[in-house]
Amino acid sequence: MSVETGTGKDTAVDVQGLVKRFGSFAAVEGLDLRVRGGEVHGFLGPNGAGKTTTIRVLLGLYRASAGRIRVLGCDPATEAAQVNRHVSYVPGEVTLWPNLTGQEVLDALAGLRGARNAAAERRLTEDFALEPRKPVRAYSKGNRQKVALVAAFAAPTDLLILDEPTAGLDPLMEEVFQRCVREAAGAGRTVLLSSHILAEVEDVCESVSIIKDGRLVESGRLAEMRHLAASRVTARLGAGREAAVRGELRTLGLDGGESSEADPDEPGRSDEVRMSVPRGQVTAVLGVLAAAGATDITCTPAKLEDLFLRHYQAVAR
Numbered sequence: 001m002s003v004e005t006g007t008g009k010d011t012a013v014d015v016q017g018l019v020k021r022f023g024s025f026a027a028v029e030g031l032d033l034r035v036r037g038g039e040v041h042g043f044l045g046p047n048g049a050g051k052t053t054t055i056r057v058l059l060g061l062y063r064a065s066a067g068r069i070r071v072l073g074c075d076p077a078t079e080a081a082q083v084n085r086h087v088s089y090v091p092g093e094v095t096l097w098p099n100l101t102g103q104e105v106l107d108a109l110a111g112l113r114g115a116r117n118a119a120a121e122r123r124l125t126e127d128f129a130l131e132p133r134k135p136v137r138a139y140s141k142g143n144r145q146k147v148a149l150v151a152a153f154a155a156p157t158d159l160l161i162l163d164e165p166t167a168g169l170d171p172l173m174e175e176v177f178q179r180c181v182r183e184a185a186g187a188g189r190t191v192l193l194s195s196h197i198l199a200e201v202e203d204v205c206e207s208v209s210i211i212k213d214g215r216l217v218e219s220g221r222l223a224e225m226r227h228l229a230a231s232r233v234t235a236r237l238g239a240g241r242e243a244a245v246r247g248e249l250r251t252l253g254l255d256g257g258e259s260s261e262a263d264p265d266e267p268g269r270s271d272e273v274r275m276s277v278p279r280g281q282v283t284a285v286l287g288v289l290a291a292a293g294a295t296d297i298t299c300t301p302a303k304l305e306d307l308f309l310r311h312y313q314a315v316a317r
């Protein structure tokens with residue numbers, strides 16, 4: 001199945017003005033979300049932001065209260081079977097039939113789907129070090145998660161919707177997961193990844209949407225976000241230079257930075273200044289610091305984590 005061509009670019013997920021109410025409570029309030037075909041798209045937001053609710057609407061498990069939703073060109077409210085044929089879904093808490101073995105679960109899931117790539121399944125079972133002969137009731141949370149991941153990646157689907165899929169995976173398996181995501185994208189599949197593991201998102205996603213209180217607060221390509229985010233600059237200033245340097249930083253439109261007191265146990269050491277500097281001003285700031293004879297100058301490029309965390313603060317509704 002090919003993705004929808006609706007906005008000039010192939011769009012795998014196209015959500016406009018989604019509202020989902022539970023009684024009088026709006027879990028999602030006018031959300032726009034667009035995922036282009038073939039990209040790995042991070043779906044971020046604090047607890048309770050509405051990610052799982054949105055995903056459930058995408059899968060046709062919840063009916064939207066309002067909005068236009070298209071998944072691979074289909075409306076999940078009326079074409080859920082069509083959507084589910086072409087979508088792999090992994091929830092954060094996988095529940096499986098406890099009396100079946102891992103392999104029997106994979107057989108059952110493939111049977112329900114009606115399509116299977118047995119070779120991919122065998123390879124993924126090995127990659128994720130899954131013990132397919134064990135009964136599911138003997139599996140740890142991480143192992144149950146692995147069964148769902150093997151089934152999802154092995155299925156011949158165009159879109160993977162992964163809702164906190166790596167909760168419970170150990171670091172080695174996290175690596176396998178990231179490799180699988182990259183391979184899926186390399187094969188032209190689209191991935192929508194909801195995750196609280198910011199490093200994971202930073203490593204595998206090309207673009208992200210951040211939601212809060214059921215609304216989109218930021219969306220875009222990570223490379224561009226990185227470019228917009230500020231760098232961290234620290235330096236040590238000689239005694240008596242601080243006021244002059246702060247004055248010069250203010251003329252550049254910066255707030256002069258924070259400073260830490262000189263360590264009383266090390267009287268020879270001067271004060272440290274720390275500041276957040278927009279990328280375009282880094283060269284000018286380094287020039288000011290160098291001219292003032294600053295030492296131990298460090299400049300750390302923007303971490304996406306800082307950008308993300310900005311949106312996680314002040315969550316209370």
Ligand SMILES: Nc1ncnc2c1ncn2[C@@H]1O[C@H](COP(=O)(O)OP(=O)(O)OP(=O)(O)O)[C@@H](O)[C@H]1O
Nearest residue numbers: 022025026027045046047048049050051052053054
């Ligand atoms: N079936 C439901 N009935 C009533 N309220 C619900 C229901 N499902 C979710 N909610 C509420 O909707 C809001 C959004 O929940 P949702 O699970 O979508 O958030 P989330 O972004 O996935 O959070 P988390 O990161 O914690 O998994 C929350 O306030 C939640 O309590």
